[in-house]
Amino acid sequence: MLQDTVISRRSFLGTAGAGLVVGFHVAGPGEARAQDAAPPEINAWVRVLPDDRVVIRIVRSEMGQGTLTGLAQLVAEELDCDWSKVSTEQPTPGQSLARNRVWGNFSTGGSRGIRESHEYVRKGGAAARMMLVQAAADEWKVPVGECRAASSVITHVPTGRSTSYGKVADAAGRLPVPANVPLKDPKDWKIAGKPVMRLDTKDKLTGAQVYGMDLKLPGMLNAAVKDCPVFGGKVKSFDAAAIAQRSGVKKVVQVGDSAVAVVADTWWHAKTALDALPIVWDEGANATASSAAFAAVLKAGLDAPEAVVGNSSGDARAALAAAPRTVEAVYAYPHQNHATMETMNATARWTPTRCEVWTPTQNGEAALAATSEAAGLPATQCEVYKINLGGGFGRRGAVHDWVRQAVAIAKELPGTPVKLIWSREEDMQHGRYHPVTMCKLKAGLDAQGNLTALHMRISGQSILAGVFPQNVRDGRDPVVFQGLNASGPEASIGYSVPNLLVDHAMRNPTVPPGFWRGVNLNQNAIYLECFIDELAHAKGQDPLAFRLKLMDKHPKHRAVLEAATQGAGWGTPPPPGVYRGLAQTMGFGSYVAAVAEVSVSPAGELKIHRIVAATDPGHAVNPQQIAMQVEGSFVYGLSAALFGQCTLKDGRIEQSNFDAYPVMLLKQMPKVETIIVPSGGFWGGVGEPTIAVAAPAVLNAIFAATGVRIRELPLKNQSLKKA
């Protein structure tokens, strides 16, 4: 990626630079304001202003996960700049296009913000430092090797004379970007690896931060949209005249073949007019689809002869047939909505020659592609301005359905910016849902109860088939097997099973799937970790001891499990009435484990008291941010486990708001103790993996407390009264 930094300053001035200052670029918190936007640019990643302020460019999206601060730390570390003078700015996807993707991939999902860009952003910072030092050496006419940089100050060591980055920035920006850019050993980090405070907090405390929903543009109108409640249905007709006289209503437009939007002066006028608009739907072939009927399809898939193999060793079928004892169980995981706090929204302005979109997105480049397609204009005539996200969780990454809608609406009002906001009801019922699956697990045990064979048959929905069907080859969706893969750097299973078969019978419902924070690791970790717990109990062995025996060849999995269990005091008596459960998994490049402590009242009321979670992300760029991601993962994962369920009836999602789709609240939140055990040598993500251990650790603790084995989520549907 080094060539990324070999871009002349002039190409930036000529193309991309202007976009930072013109129009309606909204500077986020901690971002450089428009008046700072003029170069000097040292290289693509760094600008240094004459007063020594440093502006670092970030293209991954900040949606709460802290990647903005973490990436800035990595650049600043190699730049050796004064951290207190760092701010950030977001190049646009159009600028990236014009500069041959100099900043790399914008996609911010799969916990990849840092783990997939750490090298080139650090090289960006290091190259900039080398150029600044060279510029000082040139000015002093001394060998560059005699100069040192620290905290934005360059010193000529033999004479002690010094200058600052701001003073030499202009000259540095004219130098060629070096080709050979060595990076620091992480053990020498001073800014990276430290729990520095986030750069983007201040405006979130005063209401000043502008989210997509808050955008105001001159002459802007507002739109509300209603898509056919039945997936795959269409608009048959609507009676625009019925609402034409309502206050503020400007236009009623059909959006594609399945949706209708009302454009008005305010969103409240648009929304209430849309509620009053008579619409007749052609509900189509999916009008009778239901979760109940689809459950039968999933069940049939559990025993279907045709399945795609994801991981196999030995001969699991033969070993199961020969095993003196087998254990079998079926688990199920429902559809769930991402439920970002900020609903989907985008502002679009279309003219026959240009289309601009302002939107919270996890992938600015994908948003630009969607804009271009919907606008009917080449990408070079389009631009996307990323606005801060009120949550993402995967909903705002792969599919930009709301952007396409906003552009389609704006096309009906050329030249007028239109802000489309989805109501919570629209957001809840037109999500891209966590895939629905079931899993049948069958284990063979020898006479001593040792695990000799395991068959995991996953039946159910493929995210790729719904989102990126071109990536499904021969019916195989490799992402389905997350956390169950053979040994390797990603999402590998943590146990050695002599005879193992993991296979998938793809069964896709009418409900559109999406990447939902944690993705397929979520249900796979529940399936495997709860079933392993069942096997431990079948053998009459402590669940930790049972696991450790299978983990000799998986030292990293084992180390985090040991860190979590030691931290929790596994093996020591918990407080009276409190019971423990554990789980471990690996995904998004990191190893994670958790111990949950719970109690269950005689009436079956669950209280989760304490969680101890361990994470090995290889390198820990900001321990405080990792702790926050781990804490948040339990809120997201336990919300899903306790309450998360979207059900389909008559072709439509039944839940429409938080009253029917509850999530965890503060009062239900356990203490979370985070143990970070970075073992070095690799880069793992932290936004998602821990979610996957939240539910199984709690479910296993519930079993310990009650003898009740929960195999179907969410828990709100289950009785936890002691067996």
Added chain:
Amino acid sequence: MIHNPYAKSPNARETRLRAVSNRKGCFMTVLNVNGRSVTVETEADTPLLWVLREQLGLTGTKYGCGIAQCGSCTVHIDGAAVRSCAVPLAALNPNQKIITIEGLSNDGSHPVQKAWAALDVPQCGFCQSGMIMAAAALLAAKPQPSDADIDAAMSNICRCGTYNRVRAGIKQAAAAKA
């Protein structure tokens, strides 16, 4: 069964504020928002949330659900935390003091804001205006709240998962005030 936190009935004040006006057509009224008197002219049943956001340009107060479930739209009315999405304009009078996140302090110096900054509480931040307003109202009513008080008062939804830092932030703000 898991206890459903949503089953509890709203308090009397909220019930009164939720009563939706049946009056139609434009409606002019004076509101006292962040210490200023402002004249608002829009439909009587327009929720305060959308009056703040679209008539007065105060977008720090967020729309999250529209049914008083999530708390993103929490403001203070005469010091009490109220979910502004469920308060129609017609239910308000000029004597009621409405405070939004923009009016909580001039410069982010309210003890809750300072504690939030010190603990890096927000993640995406979208729910935090409501969280901060709810926390500030709690501390005004109970300067030294117990965990049970915090549990009861802080029913705002956060999807990023800041709850434990919200609790710590309230305690830190309480300690700073003590």
